[in-house]
Structures are given as C-alpha cells and as structure tokens.
Amino acid sequence: MKLHNNTIRGVHTALEAIFEEGQYADKVIERTLKSNPKWGARDRSFIAETTYEMVRWWRLINYLSPSKGYWDLFGTYWLMQGNELPPWEEFEKLNPAKIKEKYESLSNPALLESIPDWLQDLGKEELGEKWDAEIHALNEEAEVVLRVNTLKISREKLRNRLAEDGIDTYMIKGYPDALILEKRQNVFRNSAFKEGLFEVQDASSQLVADALAVEPGMRVVDACAGAGGKSLHLAALMENKGKVISMDVEEWKLQQAKLRARRNGVTIFEPKLIEGTKTIKRLKESADRLLLDVPCSGLGVLRRNPDTKWKLSPESIEKVRQTQQEILQTYPSMLKSGGQMVYATCSILPSENEEQVKQFLQSEAGKDFELIEDKKVLAQESGFDGFYIARLQRK
C-alpha cells in the first residue's frame, strides 16, 4: 500500500487530540475526517483504521519505537504490520531489524497485549486462566454488525437491498436481527440507513433486548437508555405497540435517541430525564419490564473503543461499580410485581456482573427478586463484544 504524507499527518493530528488532549477516539476521527473534504474513501478509511489500530497498540508501539516522535511511532506501527517503509527522510531513524529483535525478545504479557500493568493484574485476578485469551480476542478489530429494523423491513429484504449497493452481508445463528458486513465499509451514507432500515449494533449487544422477553402492548422502562440503541430494539420487538420509557441522567443522549427513534419509525418512545430519586419514585411499580443497561468499565467493547484502555483506572472502575450497585438498589422499585428485569453490562469482569447481582439479591432491596438466568458473553467464545446479561423476576 502506498503511503501519503498528508493522510499520515491526519493520523498524527488525531492521535495528538486523543493522547494529549484526552478526547474520545471516535469523536476525534469523525472531526479529523470532516476537516479535509478532499480525502477520498480510501484516504478516510486509512486514517480511521490507522488511528484506531495505533490507539489499540499504543503501549507496544511506544515501547518499540526509537522515540516518541509521531513519525517514529507511525513508522514503527507500519513495520509491526509487516509493511515496508518508503525511503522518506521522516523514517530515517527507524531500523526494521532492531524493532523486530526488540519485539521478539518481549515476554511481558501486558506489553505484548498493549495494556496497562494494572489491567493485566486485574484481568488475571478476575478471570483467571480465561484472561489471556480474552484480552487477545478484545484486541482484534471488531466486525461491523447491523441490526435490522424489523418495523420497516425484513432481514432478507434488507440483505438484498444492501447487496444491490455493493454491501455484502451474512447472517449468523442465534442473532435473529443481525447482518454482518463481509467487508468493513461506511454504511452511514447508504440510503437504507437514512431511511431507518437498520442501526449499527454489535451482535452481543443485540442479545440484551432479546433477553427481556418483551411483548407488544407492554410498558417497558429502559432506565439507562443513553442514545437509545436498546430502546429502539425493544420497540421493534414490541412491534411498536405499548410504551418504551427511555431514561438517562444525560439529556443530550436522550435528544439523540429521539432523533434515532424518528428515523426508525418508533412512535412508542418516551424520553424521561432522571433528575434525582424523585423521578424513579414517581414510576414505582409501573413497569412490566425493566432494562438496566448500566454504566460500566466498557472492557467488553475494547475492540470498538480501544482508547478505553488508556482512560480507565482501578479507581474509575471502582466508582462505576458503586454506581451499578446504587442503580440496582433503587431502580428495580419501578418494576411491577411479577415483572422481569435485565441487568446488563458491556464488561467481562465478574465484579461488575454476577457479583453485583449476587450482592443485590442478598440485600433488602433484592429480597423480592430471583435470578432466572444469566449469560456471560466472552469475546473469545462469541467472536463479538464481551457482555453480561442477567434476567431477574420480581415475585
């Protein structure tokens, strides 16, 4: 592949914003790509993919590179991918044989998987022998998965329609609404997306709404709805009949959800900002189903958000665990007797998952609840994001 100076500069600008200004990788890439309308489709995918991959392998690249200069870092990354460097003066300091030798003499697993030492220790402590294969799987590039909006089109019809536009997809067993892209490409510009015929949503994430066993006509509360990914799925499973009350503490996310609901043709969506415990109390025993898709470390979705590795800390994970238990202690009161709820995270750590549910069930707030089943979705086994999904019933 031929390298171009100006697209590499695009990658540098993005990396600077991510590592020096602490901005989120997805937002930075979106902005970088917008900054130069002259870049074609190939340039754009080079910038997006290279930035993501360099963020993913940042610790390892920094270790192998002769300096912290962006040209050295990029050149090191390029060589790590098995490519050759062009004879540019920017790459003069790089010695491919030296980098290879340094890589081959490595044995520290945290360096090899390019994660912080504390994360290696935590992963081992929580997942034991499953950790090594899990972090390896979480370092792979994610596939692009679509969720068909069955309110507007069937999976088969959407598949044919996308194929006409050169977007080939395949289906997999166990994920009734999913289509997986054969080849990574930008689907947001496709007319089918603009018409609300699909959303981009990982296959594991699609299992969450399925687990809630909703039916048309029910009153469903999605208490941590964010930008509404799972609310939209719930509404589709409910055939747009009943009510989906989508709550969050961040108003801007609910605004985004509102726009997406419109595009998806979802009319049973009702956004509700959580302004304190009062908002929760007002909905006491009013829901047939409750989804708690709680904030989490995001360690199950490192493939998609590799910058999470560098933003997390043991303290931030502890803080998020506290929020998870606070939510479990108060939000289930919104569920009617006999109703069901799902507690879900995109984390693979038992301390955010089954241990939280156990603590809830043993507490006063959980005494009327029982666990029906739970699913620990590991990336190494599923091939998709890591998730935890527990289904509980209120007696």
Ligand SMILES: C[S@@+](CC[C@H](N)C(=O)[O-])C[C@H]1O[C@@H](n2cnc3c(N)ncnc32)[C@H](O)[C@@H]1O
């Ligand atoms: C995992 S995300 C939700 C993703 C969303 N369900 C989806 O499918 O796109 C967790 C959400 O919980 C929200 N959140 C954080 N603290 C909360 C709280 N105390 N109560 C309710 N939501 C909260 C965050 O703003 C975030 O949008």
